[in-house]
Amino acid sequence: MNxxxxxxxxxxxxxxxxxxGTAQAATITELQEFTIGxxxxxxxxxxxxxxxxxxxxxxxLGTLTGVRFDILSQASLSGTYSGTADADDTVLTVDASxxxxxxxxxxxxxxxxxxxxxxxxxxxxxxxxFDGGSCSGFIEDDTFFAGNFLVDxxxxxxxxxxxxxxxxxxxxxxxxxxxxxNGSCGFGSGLxxxxxxxxxxxxxxxxxxxxxxSFDRAVPTVAEPGTLALLGLGLLGLASLRRxxx
Numbered sequence: 001m002n003x004x005x006x007x008x009x010x011x012x013x014x015x016x017x018x019x020x021g022t023a024q025a026a027t028i029t030e031l032q033e034f035t036i037g038x039x040x041x042x043x044x045x046x047x048x049x050x051x052x053x054x055x056x057x058x059x060x061l062g063t064l065t066g067v068r069f070d071i072l073s074q075a076s077l078s079g080t081y082s083g084t085a086d087a088d089d090t091v092l093t094v095d096a097s098x099x100x101x102x103x104x105x106x107x108x109x110x111x112x113x114x115x116x117x118x119x120x121x122x123x124x125x126x127x128x129x130f131d132g133g134s135c136s137g138f139i140e141d142d143t144f145f146a147g148n149f150l151v152d153x154x155x156x157x158x159x160x161x162x163x164x165x166x167x168x169x170x171x172x173x174x175x176x177x178x179x180x181x182n183g184s185c186g187f188g189s190g191l192x193x194x195x196x197x198x199x200x201x202x203x204x205x206x207x208x209x210x211x212x213x214s215f216d217r218a219v220p221t222v223a224e225p226g227t228l229a230l231l232g233l234g235l236l237g238l239a240s241l242r243r244x245x246x
Contacts, residue, residue: 031210049170062217067151073207078140080188087132092181097124107166114149
């Protein structure tokens with residue numbers, strides 16, 4: 001074996017143990033509170049909104065692989081409803097219900113909208129009357145909200161890099177009453193609707209809006225002690241062989 005072959009062998013052995021980078025999954029989460037407050041005497045369909053601003057994913061940390069948004073909150077709805085039957089011996093049945101939802105639009109990214117799904121019972125009630133009479137009832141419920149949305153891979157580039165993006169968060173209350181018979185129905189002036197933001201899902205403000213970035217980052221792999229020992233023996237053997245040949 002000549003000197004050039006020995007030198008090539010040494011380089012090959014050293015190159016075999018170069019530290020390599022491996023992709024490691026990681027996440028970064030940012031939670032912001034929103035404050036929408038109480039909507040009092042909300043009749044029909046009403047809504048309020050708030051804009052939140054989030055930092056984009058820092059691409060120097062790695063490669064973005066996923067973006068998830070979560071809406072976390074709790075709402076309280078209470079109030080009275082009533083119905084009046086026409087004066088023609090008609091039996092009137094009134095059904096009343098309320099539904100609170102939240103949506104989030106990503107500014108600059110059309111078509112991406114996050115909608116919350118109410119968990120629990122939507123407040124509802126019914127009453128009956130006849131012959132020109134009237135009836136009334138009371139609806140009340142505290143409802144937890146949790147909605148999430150995973151961004152399509154095709155939209156990941158929008159969330160990566162320098163800068164920020166806005167989220168338009170909207171709260172919407174829909175109240176409905178229907179009648180079976182001839183007459184009318186409606187809601188009283190004592191209706192109260194409030195975003196509470198209480199409970200383990202939404203510990204702050206009226207609720208929380210959370211963005212989670214999933215990404216892969218390169219982490220150096222540290223050689224095990226046994227590998228280093230074998231490398232040392234190999235280098236010693238090659239060095240000894242080189243001395244004998246020289």
